[in-house]
Amino acid sequence: xxxxxxxxxxxxxxxxxxxxxxxxxxxxxxxxxxxxxxxxxxxxxxxxxxxxxxxxxxxxxxxxxxxxxxxxxxxxxxxxxxxxxxxxxxxxxxxxxxxxxxxxxxxxxxxx
Amino acid sequence: xxxxxxxxxxxxxxxxxxxxxxxxxxxxxxxxxxxxxxxxxxxxxxxxxxxxxxxxxxxxxxxxxxxxxxxxxxxxxxxxxxxxxxxxxxxxxxxxxxxxxxxxxxxxxxxxxxx
Numbered sequence: 421x422x423x424x425x426x427x428x429x430x431x432x433x434x435x436x437x438x439x440x441x442x443x444x445x446x447x448x449x450x451x452x453x454x455x456x457x458x459x460x461x462x463x464x465x466x467x468x469x470x471x472x473x474x475x476x477x478x479x480x481x482x483x484x485x486x487x488x489x490x491x492x493x494x495x496x497x498x499x500x501x502x503x504x505x506x507x508x509x510x511x512x513x514x515x516x517x518x519x520x521x522x523x524x525x526x527x528x529x530x531x532x
Numbered sequence: 533x534x535x536x537x538x539x540x541x542x543x544x545x546x547x548x549x550x551x552x553x554x555x556x557x558x559x560x561x562x563x564x565x566x567x568x569x570x571x572x573x574x575x576x577x578x579x580x581x582x583x584x585x586x587x588x589x590x591x592x593x594x595x596x597x598x599x600x601x602x603x604x605x606x607x608x609x610x611x612x613x614x615x616x617x618x619x620x621x622x623x624x625x626x627x628x629x630x631x632x633x634x635x636x637x638x639x640x641x642x643x644x645x646x647x
Contacts, residue, residue, distance in 0.1 A: 424575070451633065462536075462621050462637030463576065476634065511575050515633050520566055523575035 422446060424524035426512050432530045433502055440498045441527045445514030452495050453521060454487055455511040456480065463511055469495060502531045535559045536624050538638035546646055551609040553641050555622030558603065562624040566635065567596060567607045570619045579620075580607070612645045619643070 425444040433439050445452050450471050455463035466485070468476040471492035481487075484502075489495040499506055509528050513521040537556045545551045553567075563584040568576035582589040582596045582605070589596050595608045609616055622638040 426575075453634065455635075460639070462538075462623075462639050463635070465634050465636070468634055513575075519633075520578045520581055521633055521635060522578060523568075525573075525575045528573075 424512055424514055424522050426510075426524035426527050428527055429525060430528045430530075432532060435504060435531055436501055438498065438500045439502060439529065440496055441510055441512075441529075443495045443497070443512030443514075443524060445493070445495070445512070446522060447493075449514035449516055449522075450492070451515045451517065451521075452489055453513045453515075454495070454497050455513065455523075457509040457511060457526070458507075466497075499529075502529075504531045507531045533558070534639070535562075536622055536636050536638040538620075538622055538641045540641050541639070542642040542644070544644045544646065545612050547614055548611045551607075551612045551616065551643055551645065553607040553609075553620050553622075553643065555605045555607075555638050556603060557605075557624050559624070559626065559636070560603070561626040562636075563627060564625045564633075565596070565598060565605050566623045566625075567594075568621045568623060568637075569616075570621060570640070576621055609643075612643075614645050614647050617643055617645050 427442045452469040454466040457463040469489040484500045487497045509526045511526045513523045515521040566581040567579040570576045580594045598605045619640045623635040
């Protein structure tokens with residue numbers, strides 16, 4: 421399977437705990453994106469990497485959120501001190517410089 | 533403010549008939565438009581796209597129409613099949629050097645195709 425892979429698929433955590441999600445993009449894609457989707461809404465952009473450089477961050481990405489793509493391949497998204505409002509589907513996507521983005525299956529986070 | 537809107541949260545059509553899903557946008561800088569399909573518990577799957585220099589793009593049963601003056605696009609599915617039942621998202625992007633192909637999504641339309 422050469423698609424975008426995300427791990428874990430589901431995560432339940434207690435409020436205040438830290439969580440980290442991983443995304444493995446399509447290997448030849450240099451662009452990587454994180455989105456967040458809540459129930460009944462479309463995905464919302466969080467951040468964008470070109471290779472290892474994080475070039476854009478949405479204002480949705482509070483100080484508790486941090487994303488990395490250390491070698492320009494896989495990426496991680498960490499949420500510190502989780503809040504109930506962080507409960508959502510976190511989607512990773514990758515693309516070439518031109519063309520559509522391909523999405524992973526997402527990580528569903530539930531903060532209890 | 534929502535820059536991309538899908539005003540119909542749901543649509544029900546009979547198998548074999550045409551499904552028409554609509555999308556409106558406000559940002560005139562958008563130059564590339566896409567439709568994604570999403571099944572429950574899965575990520576969005578790319579369906580079809582259109583550049584702002586075109587007004588129509590067709591791929592099998594799927595056709596996307598773009599009316600730039602009205603800032604409106606639509607997705608036509610003919611004939612509709614039960615397997616098309618899913619949530620459809622309209623998305624748009626604009627040329628922004630630091631944000632790559634960042635997409636702005638509409639809220640989605642749930643399509644139900646009845647056998």
